[in-house]
Amino acid sequence: MGKKQITLGITGGVAAYKMIQVASDLTKSNFNVKVVMTKSAAEFVTPLTFEALTGNKVEMELFARDTEIKHIELARETDLLIIAPATANIIGKIAHGLADDLLTTLVLASRCPVLAAPAMNVYMYNKPVVQENIKQLKNLGVEIIEPDSGYLACGDQGTGRLPEPAVLHEYILKALTPASLSGKKILVSAGPTREPLDPVRFISNYSSGKMGYALARNAVYRGAEVTLVSGPIGLTPPAGVKFYAVETAVDMEETIDELAERQDIIIMAAAISDFRPEVREKKKIKKEDRTGLTLSLKSNPDILKKLGKQKGENQKLIGFALETEDAINNARGKLNNKNLDLIIANSVSALNSDLNQVTFISKNELEKLETMDKNELAGKILDRLSRL
Ligand code: CTP
Numbered sequence: 001m002g003k004k005q006i007t008l009g010i011t012g013g014v015a016a017y018k019m020i021q022v023a024s025d026l027t028k029s030n031f032n033v034k035v036v037m038t039k040s041a042a043e044f045v046t047p048l049t050f051e052a053l054t055g056n057k058v059e060m061e062l063f064a065r066d067t068e069i070k071h072i073e074l075a076r077e078t079d080l081l082i083i084a085p086a087t088a089n090i091i092g093k094i095a096h097g098l099a100d101d102l103l104t105t106l107v108l109a110s111r112c113p114v115l116a117a118p119a120m121n122v123y124m125y126n127k128p129v130v131q132e133n134i135k136q137l138k139n140l141g142v143e144i145i146e147p148d149s150g151y152l153a154c155g156d157q158g159t160g161r162l163p164e165p166a167v168l169h170e171y172i173l174k175a176l177t178p179a180s181l182s183g184k185k186i187l188v189s190a191g192p193t194r195e196p197l198d199p200v201r202f203i204s205n206y207s208s209g210k211m212g213y214a215l216a217r218n219a220v221y222r223g224a225e226v227t228l229v230s231g232p233i234g235l236t237p238p239a240g241v242k243f244y245a246v247e248t249a250v251d252m253e254e255t256i257d258e259l260a261e262r263q264d265i266i267i268m269a270a271a272i273s274d275f276r277p278e279v280r281e282k283k284k285i286k287k288e289d290r291t292g293l294t295l296s297l298k299s300n301p302d303i304l305k306k307l308g309k310q311k312g313e314n315q316k317l318i319g320f321a322l323e324t325e326d327a328i329n330n331a332r333g334k335l336n337n338k339n340l341d342l343i344i345a346n347s348v349s350a351l352n353s354d355l356n357q358v359t360f361i362s363k364n365e366l367e368k369l370e371t372m373d374k375n376e377l378a379g380k381i382l383d384r385l386s387r388l
Contacts, residue, residue, distance in 0.1 A: 003032040005079040008050075009103045012040020013085035014153040015119045015162035020045060022084070022165045024053045026172065034059065034074065036103050038090070052119070062102040071102055075109035080175055084145070085119035085162045088130050092143070095133035113175045117145035117168065122158025145171050170217065170239045173227060179223030180386060186224045187263045188216045189256065189270035189303075191231035193249045197295070198281040205271050206351040209233035210322070212269035214378035216241050222382060227263070229255050231270055237283040249273050249300035256303055260310070265385060268304045271351070276300050307338030315388050318381075321345045331361050341388050344381065360384055 007028055008017050019035075019339060026033045033054040036134060037047055047058035052307055064070055083103070090103065094116075099105040116137060124130060125147065138144055145168065148161040162168075190212020194202040206329060209230060216228040217238035229252060230243040237243040244259075246252045249272045260266060275297035285293070304319050317340045321331035324347070331345035340364045350356040357371040360381075 003030060004079040004176060005032040005034060005077050007034045007036060007074060007081045007106070009081060009083035009086075009090075009106070010035060010037045010041040010045070011083065011085060011087045011090045011103070012038055012043060012051075013087050013162070014044060015085040015118050016041050016044040018162055018165050018168075019084060020049055020053065022168050022172075023050050025165060025169050029169075032056070034078070036060070036074065036106060038101060038103055040086065040087070040089075062105055071105040071109050074102075074106050075111065078106075078110060078112050080113050080115070080172060081106065081110050082115040082117070082168070082172060082175075084115070084117035084168055086116040087131075088118075088120050088124050088127075091116065091118060091133045091137060092131065094140070095136035105183045114142045115145055115171060115175055116142050116198070117162055117171075118147055118160075119162035120147075120160050121152060121154050121298035122156050122160045125158075125160040143171075143175065161234075166236070167239050170220075174221045174240070177221035177223075178216075181219055181382065182223035184224045184264045185227070185262060186216075186219045186265045187227045187229065187256070187259055188212050188219065188267045189252065189272075190216070191228045191235075192271050193231045193252060193273045193300075194247050194352065195273045195276035195300070196280050197277045198283065200284050203273060203275070203277065203297075205273065206283040207231070207233075207385060208352050209235050210354065210374050211350070211356060211378070212267075213238060214374045215267055215269060215381060218375070218378040218382055220342050224265075227259055229259070229270070231272075249276065249303070253301045253303050253306075256307070260307055263314065263315065265316045265318070266307060267381075268307070269320050271322065272300065272303060274300055274302075283363055302338075304340070305338045316341045316385065318342045318344065320386070322348060322351070324348055328359060328361065331359070335361055335363070342384065362388070 010016050022031050034056050034057045035050040037060050050058050093104050099108045146337040148157045148163050150161050191209035192205045194204045196202045213235050216226050219226045220240040226241045229244045244255050278296040278298050319340045321334050321343050323330045327345045331343045335343040345359045358365045
């Protein structure tokens with residue numbers, strides 16, 4: 001299969017500069033990126049930048065003296081069209097079916113999903129006529145990416161900012177992914193837990209949270225209602241998840257207890273500390289004249305085991321098994337012991353890496369996968385879920 005084509009429709013707003021990053025990221029993610037700019041957009045950013053980044057000519061002219069009819073050709077080959085930033089002007093034109101330049105004509109000719117990200121001054125954005133036009137775009141089947149709030153280039157504060165490139169990227173991937181998990185509620189746990197010793201120290205592990213975040217992100221792309229419960233890590237939660245930040249295993253247990261019953265699928269990707277210090281000192285432990293320190297630890301709750309005991313009739317429970325030896329047998333033990341539908345065995349080398357090599361183990365099946373990027377693996381795991 002050839003590369004998917006994303007066409008970026010860029011109109012004349014200051015935020016047009018953010019589309020440089022979007023074009024670059026999409027190209028790196030192996031999409032064929034075409035850019036259509038309005039004349040006003042070219043006042044803010046130069047077409048040459050996009051041509052250098054995407055390797056494709058930027059189209060601006062409806063009546064280019066060419067052998068192809070530009071808007072029809074573009075409409076035919078585009079898998080997804082995103083108009084960002086979308087000015088009040090282009091929104092008004094599309095809402096009323098006008099087609100007086102290449103981009104508006106392309107919108108009329110297109111058969112692919114169309115996204116639009118309104119971005120403008122807050123007072124313009126709040127004008128009833130603009131809001132009416134946005135509503136009309138939705139009626140026409142255009143998916144609207146809501147603007148962010150904050151500092152606007154004109155100096156005003158309020159709603160109207162174009163979301164950051166990473167967020168636009170996620171909307172694009174979501175729009176391209178079939179909604180195979182639509183209507184499903186999925187809870188994913190991710191990251192390590194921290195078990196405090198005193199106000200400045202804790203026991204934790206090397207978990208990066210990347211596997212859990214990739215699962216949450218991919219489940220959002222597939223249309224699921226996703227809740228992400230995460231231990232402390234520096235990753236930004238994927239757009240569209242309901243996010244709960246927790247610190248200790250006990251915090252995670254309390255949060256998951258509240259949420260578990262209403263989930264269709266629970267995936268425990270978190271590396272939960274099995275033990276915590278018996279005593280959490282209120283003051284910093286001083287070295288004074290000690291020659292050493294012995295820590296006394298007590299067991300943390302096994303959240304997954306508890307979930308297995310109270311599992312609902314149609315609920316699916318997926319665990320990870322982190323092993324340094326005899327991975328398959330140990331993982332199989334956890335599958336049975338914790339009453340899981342699927343366990344994913346991985347090795348410690350996955351802990352702080354972008355890559356992972358796993359084996360899927362269910363009651364009757366065992367499937368060893370090759371080493372791959374955690375994002376790609378997240379897709380494979382969600383594919384495997386549909387077989388459960
Ligand atoms: N898990 C959990 N609560 C814990 C420990 C682990 O819910 N206190 C979950 C993990 O999120 C994972 C699965 O149980 O999905 C297996 O975790 P793992 O650390 O591999 O195994 P443990 O059950 O902790 O057993 P051991 O450390 O003895 O290998």
